[in-house]
Amino acid sequence: MTTATAPAPPLSGRDAYRDELTRLAAEDPAIVCLEADLGGKGHPFQAAHPDRFFNLGIAEGAMIDMAAGLAVAGYKPFVSTFAPFAALRAAESLKLTLGYLAAGVTVVAPYAGVSGAWFGTTHHCLEDLAVLRSIPGVAVAAPYGEQETRAVVRAAAASGQPHYIRTGRNAGYRSLPTEGTELPPVTWEFHGEPGASCLVSVGEEGTRLALEARALRPELAHAHLGYLDHVHLAASAAELAAGHRRFTVIEEHRQEGGAAEALALLLPGCEVVGVNAGHGWPTQGGDHHEVLGQLGLDLPAVLAALPPR
């Protein structure tokens, strides 16, 4: 008799990051892990590589600048703190370290979007893509699911190039079927018929909403974007335009500086519609989905943005 066991639930983005980085560091002595008091107790990297783990305290700007010093000296620093503190409080350090200096520093930013939910506006970050996309030379990734997160962490470690990796809080997402072990700029969940309207999903919740929308509208194509910086988006845009002309871009970000705005410029002959977090400030508690609903970023909004069948 055999006993069926349920597959392990997928790790959240930040847990997948911690686990993958800990594995990579076993083989790569140049990897160091920096936290700013938000890495959580029992960080696996700290347990496995205590000499290369530094909780620098609540000092985000110093952490990123010190990472620059480490990178210039030959290390591969991975730094992590919540997206609002990484992308906004320490924005100038990102500009100088990841941009101008092009230091091989990877910033991993959980709590992106409104995944902080009831923790409130200070812990939300609907502006990080606008900031990071405007800094040349930074690979900006918003992986969906454990496999993609692991893949982009591996890519960052291997490349030595500056990366910003955006994740949510504790939610886990079932990975999309993929080929190979790398995170491609575009993952086609469903190609659809040539000329079919195409959902374009960004990040964890954008992709979750796209999958739910496609369950109701199975004729739609669905392209998931792994990377959102200009270089990757330009390549993605060409791939999108090869088969489709109308795109509905779903992203947990403000319209300004997001992927839809960028794709509209990159695809001048196409119709690009954005479903995003708009201009609001959630003023109530609630879980992640409920706070998204306060911003009008939910399944009805996605369906309303689609063309008729």
Added chain:
Amino acid sequence: MTALLDGPTGHPVTTDHAVTTDHPVISADLAERARQARRLVIDMAASPRGCHLGGSLSVLDILIAALHRAARGDGTEVVLSKGHAAAGLYAALHVSGVLAQNPAPVYGQLGHPFTGHPGPKVPGVRFPTGSLGHGVPYAAGWALARRLGRLPGLGIAVAGDGELQEGLVWETCQVAAAQELGNFVLVVDRNGGQNDGLVRDISPLPNLAARFAAFGFETREVDGHDLAALGAVLEPDRAGARRPLAVIADTVKGKGVPAVEGKAGSHYVTIDAARAAKWKRMIR
């Protein structure tokens, strides 16, 4: 002489020319370097762009001493955090033999990297500074890397006293003390001036040494124009130190040019060639 050290990950770290003694002859040599550098800074003030003259002249002796320390070849890195004193840095790098090209004739010119605040395109400069505060954690990160690799060498940040109004400086001091970065040295060019006037009028910093001591730093107060005194605090390798070091170097804004010495108006200066020639003759 150029030395190559193995970095912590096998990454080669290029160091500058090595000087192996602190003989009095060397001190005299450093004094001559400082005089040459002051003349170069005046040349840059006479460029069409002008330069941050007062702060460049106040910090020059600190930079000469720090670059001499780095020239030992042990992996010490000097970061000018008060990047607006770029003219002083370029001059100091040139007279120290790190920067072969004389920066003065092309300072601020298209096609050359000698901008009003320094960046890593300049030979001998690894970090971009000018937005105040950032050079301090850059140097602290460098120090952390050296310690992590069990390698010698210091991370030396040179900051202005006005710059200490930036929160990032103190954020880094907190981190450096908590991490016991004994190989991190923060030198404060205490010239008493800042862009809009005097530090004491805008945001005074009384009991500065006590402030650093309260953070857990060792502290030294020195005459920032005494090359021997600066050498005495910067030369030790600090291999066994567990507390970072703050060196408060008292300096004079515009040092070396009587017409501007101690004057807040020397912060940014553009002069003509005749005045430059006159001022250069006064350098002793």
